[in-house]
Amino acid sequence: MYICGLRYIYLQSGVQCLISSCCSSKLLRLETIYRGIKKQEVKSSRKRLPLTYDIIKNMITVLQKGIFSPFVTALIEAACIVAYFGFLRCGELTVNTEFDTSCNLCIEDITFEEDYAILHLKSSKTDPFRSGVNIHLFKNNTSLCPVKSLIRYLAVRRSRFSIACNSSPLFVMANGEALTRTFFINHVRSILEIIGLNPSNYNGHSFRIGAATSVASKIEDHLIKILGRWSSECCTRYIHTPKSTIKQAQLALISD
Structure with missing residues (x-):
C-alpha cells in the first residue's frame, strides 16, 4: 500500500x-x-488456459441446444462473444458485489452503428483515473458475431424486462440483477464440462488470453496491444504458443 x-x-x-x-x-x-x-512474490500455480475461437464456437453450439433457459442462453452467448472480441477482463462485464453505475456497464454504454457497435468502458484495471475507453465491435459473417449476439440478447432482455432506464445494468441475470462474476463463470464452466474440457483450467481471464492467443500468429504485435488496451509488452504473457509452432520455429533454424 x-x-x-x-x-x-x-x-x-x-x-x-x-x-x-x-x-x-x-x-x-x-x-x-x-x-x-x-x-x-509467490507466483500463482493456477491454470488459466485460453478460450480460443474454436472453443467458444463449440460452446455456442452447445448453448443453442437449449441447456439453459432462452434468456440465460442469450445472456451467456452475448457475454462470451463480447468478452472474446472485446478482449475483456471478467470484471469489466460482471460485478462482484453491488452494481455501480459509475464503473459498471450500463445500457447507455452500448451504441450501434451500421456495421459495428461501440462498447464504452467507464473504468478498467489499467484505467485507475476512469478516463474511459470505447471498444469497437465489428460485425462478421460467422455464428460468433458480437453485434448480432448483443442485438439478440437486448431483444430477449426487453421482452422480459419491458421497463429499463439507460443507467440499468447492460448484462442482467434472469432475476433482473446485474450479471455477477460467479453466475457467469459457473455457467461457462458448465458448458466447458459438456464439451469435454476440464472447467477448472479456465476462468474469467481465459477470454482475454484466448483472444490474444488466437490472433498472435495473424496480426502484428502493436495491433494486439491496441485490441487488448495494453500499454506495455505484457500482452506477450497472455499468448499461449503451441508446441507445434515452437517446433516449426526451430526447424526454421536449419539451413540447407
Missing part, C-alpha cells in the same frame, strides 16, 4: 515511473526494495 501511495503521488506530479525521477538520479533504495518484493 505504501508503494501504491507513492506511485499515486508521482502520477499526480506527471512522473510516469516510480523508480526513476524526472529531476534526479534513480531512487536506488526504493528500486532495491521493489526487486526484493518481486522475488518474494
Whole structure:
C-alpha cells in the first residue's frame, strides 16, 4: 500500500515511473526494495488456459441446444462473444458485489452503428483515473458475431424486462440483477464440462488470453496491444504458443 501511495503521488506530479525521477538520479533504495518484493512474490500455480475461437464456437453450439433457459442462453452467448472480441477482463462485464453505475456497464454504454457497435468502458484495471475507453465491435459473417449476439440478447432482455432506464445494468441475470462474476463463470464452466474440457483450467481471464492467443500468429504485435488496451509488452504473457509452432520455429533454424 505504501508503494501504491507513492506511485499515486508521482502520477499526480506527471512522473510516469516510480523508480526513476524526472529531476534526479534513480531512487536506488526504493528500486532495491521493489526487486526484493518481486522475488518474494509467490507466483500463482493456477491454470488459466485460453478460450480460443474454436472453443467458444463449440460452446455456442452447445448453448443453442437449449441447456439453459432462452434468456440465460442469450445472456451467456452475448457475454462470451463480447468478452472474446472485446478482449475483456471478467470484471469489466460482471460485478462482484453491488452494481455501480459509475464503473459498471450500463445500457447507455452500448451504441450501434451500421456495421459495428461501440462498447464504452467507464473504468478498467489499467484505467485507475476512469478516463474511459470505447471498444469497437465489428460485425462478421460467422455464428460468433458480437453485434448480432448483443442485438439478440437486448431483444430477449426487453421482452422480459419491458421497463429499463439507460443507467440499468447492460448484462442482467434472469432475476433482473446485474450479471455477477460467479453466475457467469459457473455457467461457462458448465458448458466447458459438456464439451469435454476440464472447467477448472479456465476462468474469467481465459477470454482475454484466448483472444490474444488466437490472433498472435495473424496480426502484428502493436495491433494486439491496441485490441487488448495494453500499454506495455505484457500482452506477450497472455499468448499461449503451441508446441507445434515452437517446433516449426526451430526447424526454421536449419539451413540447407
